[in-house]
Amino acid sequence: MIFNSFNFIILFPLIFLLYYVIPAKYGKTRNIYLFVVSYLLYLQWKPVYALVLLWVTIVTYFSALQLKTAQHPKTALTLSIILSLIPLLFFKYFNFVNDSINDILSMVGLNFHLQGLNWAIPIGISFYTFQALGYLCDVYYKKWEAEKNFITYALFVSFFPSILSGPINKASLVIPQLSNLRPYFDYSKAVGGLKLLLWGMFMKVVVADRVALYVDTVLSNYMNYTGTSCLLAGFLYTIQIYADFAGYSLMAIGIGKVLGFELTENFRRPYFATSVTDFWHRWHISLSTWLKDYIYIPMGGSKCSKLRNYWNIFVTFLVSGIWHGANWTFIVWGCIHGLCQIIEKMLGLQKCNYGWAAKSIRIVTTFIIVNFAWIFFRMPTLADACGIIARIFDPSLPTSIYMASLPTPLFIVFGVIIIFLKDLRDEFFPSHFQLMNNKSIYIRWATYVLILATIISSGVFSSDQFIYANF
Amino acid sequence: MKKFLIKITILFMIIAICDFLFGKGMDYVVNHIETGGQGRDNYICNTAEEDILIFGSSRAVHHYNSQILEDSLGLTCYNCGDDGNGIILSYGRLLMAKERHQPKIIIQDVVLGFDLHKDDNNKYLGWLKARYDREGIAEIFDMVNSEERYKMLSQMYRYNSKYLQNIVVYATGISFNTGIKGFRPIAGEMDTMKIRKTYEVKKYDIDTVKLNFIKKFIAAADDSQLYFVVSPIWYGMDPDLITPIREICQQENIPFIDFSNNPKYVYNNLYFKDGTHLNARGADEFTKDLIQILNKKYTIE
Incomplete structure (x- = not known):
């Protein structure tokens, strides 16, 4: 449910008042309440797609718990990432890949028509999937302990203010706020x-x-x-x-x-x-931070050769383009931003x-x-x-x-x-x-x-x- | 928490007072405007008592020359169409016009997008917001979107986006063109920039809300002679696309006159300003052709 809709404007005061009816000492009850509200609001759109949200939540929750004891943590992480990404890839990129294959086949004279999907994309899927993957990577890199309380974690993924279009929050910012007792009301x-x-x-x-x-x-x-x-x-x-x-x-x-x-x-x-580099420090900061932490730095970041560094920048912004949508227009958009930053780096124009x-x-x-x-x-x-x-x-x-x-x-x-x-x-x-x-x-x-x-x-x-x- | 809730309540009370005062001020301003779109709307809703009333979108406004209709038929005529609007506004305006008299002839110019296809019907409520308290208008809002009844509690919302222009027009006395008895001819020749190279009407779902408004419009027309007319389109139009409206007309025994594929007009640059709007010359020609059909087929008293 979007924030400028009439329904939300009517519902939010109610959500607010009921939330503060629960005394601060019942922190877990408050979390359960927010979890239920978040899912109920998500169900307002297409109820069946709440299962996708639940799937991503369950996969990343259990994977994070297993990572600590896994014999091959890297394999476990890769498998978990693939499982988490399945809905995103399926709903968002299936048609794009399908159409691209059709185009390539027709270019070589093979006019097969592979049927595409005519399904809506689950709302907020890119945001909550990336948020959950960020948490998983943080657990893998031992930056954050796996959360044991399922409700706390599920609320972190589905928290209604940010599920639709972000910000893509880091576990280290939100989970402590959910785990610890919050003050009753901060005026x-x-x-x-x-x-x-x-x-x-x-x-x-x-x-x-x-x-x-x-x-x-x-x-x-x-x-x-x-x-x-x-x-x-x-x-x-x-x-x-x-x-x-x-x-x-x-x-x-x-x-x-x-x-x-x-x-x-x-x-x-x-x-x-x-500069374009500076632009990405100011625009969609939560996504650029995510890309920096989980794509750019694991690839070597800037602590490598210049050429490799340029490649890392380019790939990071290619991913950014692909994340925004399954369309060549987004890929070109991402490439323009990547190339501009490479040029700025080459010319020393970033600052x-x-x-x-x-x-x-x-x-x-x-x-x-x-x-x-x-x-x-x-x-x-x-x-x-x-x-x-x-x-x-x-x-x-x-x-x-x-x-x-x-x-x-x-x-x-x-x-x-x-x-x-x-x-x-x-x-x-x-x-x-x-x-x-x-x-x-x-x-x-x-x-x-x-x-x-x-x-x-x-x-x-x-x-x-x-x-x-x-x- | 208590302090927070008290302050929020005070803020909303201040807003409510401002809202009330704004509404009172705008009621006064709006009812004293005689020119432009608002002046035209005031005339249609508060004054019009013509024998012939024409409703529809910009195609109605620019295509039906009220003066020619008056001169040819010997009846008074006013063009009540409005840009970007269709059957929903037509129905509302007809209800308000009927508060004063029953027109002898009513013409509804049909446009697929505004009268048949499913889209956001809220956009057709714009002119009706300021008339919400008039008889039958609240029901229109309920049919389109039941949430609107709550939004209409706000006077500011009733004049949403229109207040600035109204205040400027009222304060400065600028006179805008209200047309000739509502008819606003478009001067000039065909603007080929505005013709789409590939023109096809996209597949749309049929909007049952709009079909219900058509039925209500027919019922409201009552003893008037009602005509549904598709005025000329440069591109022409697949006649099957309009079938649902044609069927309603057949069921209700309402004449349906279709000029969309008339060879005199299709692809004829002489009569058009763009792909969907006749120029002044085309409008005069079309009005004359329409009168011939009206005279030939039906007895006009």
Whole structure:
């Protein structure tokens, strides 16, 4: 159930109140309650797919317990990883592999048609599978003890704020919070959580879903629009995906905080990154940390030859592309990011120790590169992505810009400016111009009321999907 | 915990007061707008008493020349269509128009996407939100999405996304085009940029909610002469796609007039602005052709 749905907005206060009805000393009962709630919310979607979640949970739970005593831990780990990945590979990549084989066969004149699957992908499968695998690897590398309490572990995998689209939490962050007795209620944490929830909701329904109205109109039928419109839609998609995913992550973290939990930070003003490498320290932090810990470092990381290091970077981002979806567009997107980081490493551009002017140029350059790569991420096929790019650079096309009906451009401009100013403040003047954290209660409350009123009066409520929920 | 709950309650009370005041202010603003889309909506919902009412999407708005219909049939006419809308808005507007009078002729311009195919019907409720308290409108919301009745408790939500434009129009007095008796012709020639090279209607599920609205629309038309019309489409259209609506019309003995594959219009750049919208010339021509059929087939009193 997504956080901006009407059902969740009605249910969450109930979940919250019932949770705090249970006294703090009954920590296990509180965990059982959250476990039941998490599964019930997951069942709201397609009940049968809760079995997939349960499968991944059971496989990783028992595998982790066995790893300590296994005679061949590496083999046991490999087997466990394969068993855990089966649902992900089956649901997410079967059609891709199938279609690719069909294409290859038809290229050599063999026109077999292997039937694909017409099944929906279990929601959040990439997120909870990676979270569970991360835990398994931590146990294998002896960074973390295997959790003995099944409910605690199952709750770690299925915890409802983060199951849909992350953050991909590390066991070392969440399991201690679940195992130990939590304080009954942490006022400041709950207030902080509500602030994140409010801002996340603003980003999602006021900015991302509004921008989506323009982006979807143009990019879905890009052949009917000028290159300038495609360029603008591409730029706006860059804003949309940020507001959508960062908004979701803030809501997830906020809900966790309201219930007394700390979850992994997922975004840190990514469009102020000074290099693509820096971008990945700021964008989807929980995934990039996962890839670094379980792909990049086990392959040798940077403690190897330069050439090998470049290869490690490339493979890591290839995996990132594949993780995002079973489509060549995601693979190309991952490769662009990998190659850019290799180039930055070769040229020593990963760190920016220059003045304001150079830093600004670097920020703009990185934004343009990231913006360009998002085109591949957004379009359904490589041909469409290339079609958009060709259209953008086609000088023979008129330069007119498609304007949506009147309120939409106004709301888009308003939303983009607000997000830009907020991130600019957070990045460069973190202690200035505080609104939600202002010392004056009047300013704080006026900000809450204004944001809430803007959400109700200007939010788009017909959208019921997050972009990253597709992954 | 107690402090937290008290503060949350106070916050929601403040929001409720703001919401109430916002709603009162917007009610006043909206009811005093006479131009643009809102002015047109006000006229349709509060004033229109024409003999002929035309409903439908942008294809209705741009295709049916009210003046030609008036002059030819000797009846008053208003075009109540609206961009991106279909049978759901048509039904709501017809109910409100019927509060004042029973039109003699009602024309519903049919569009597959808006009147038959399954999609997110919430998007068709936009214009009706501000009219939620009018008779029969709440029932429409219930049929589309039962959650809406709770959301409609908020006045801000009722004016969601529309308030900015309304305030600007009211405050500045900017006059927007409301069309000629609701009809808004599109000037200019065919824009070939907007023609899809490969045009095929995707496979969609039939939306039973929309079919129910069609039946309710027919029932609400009551003693009026009701016509379902598919106006010209540059690409043409597979006639089988419209079968469910055609069948309802047959069952209810409602005339169904289909111009979608009329050779005079199909692939004729002269009459179109894009693949689905006639230009002003095409609209005049189509309205005249429609009147001929109406005169030939049916007796208009």
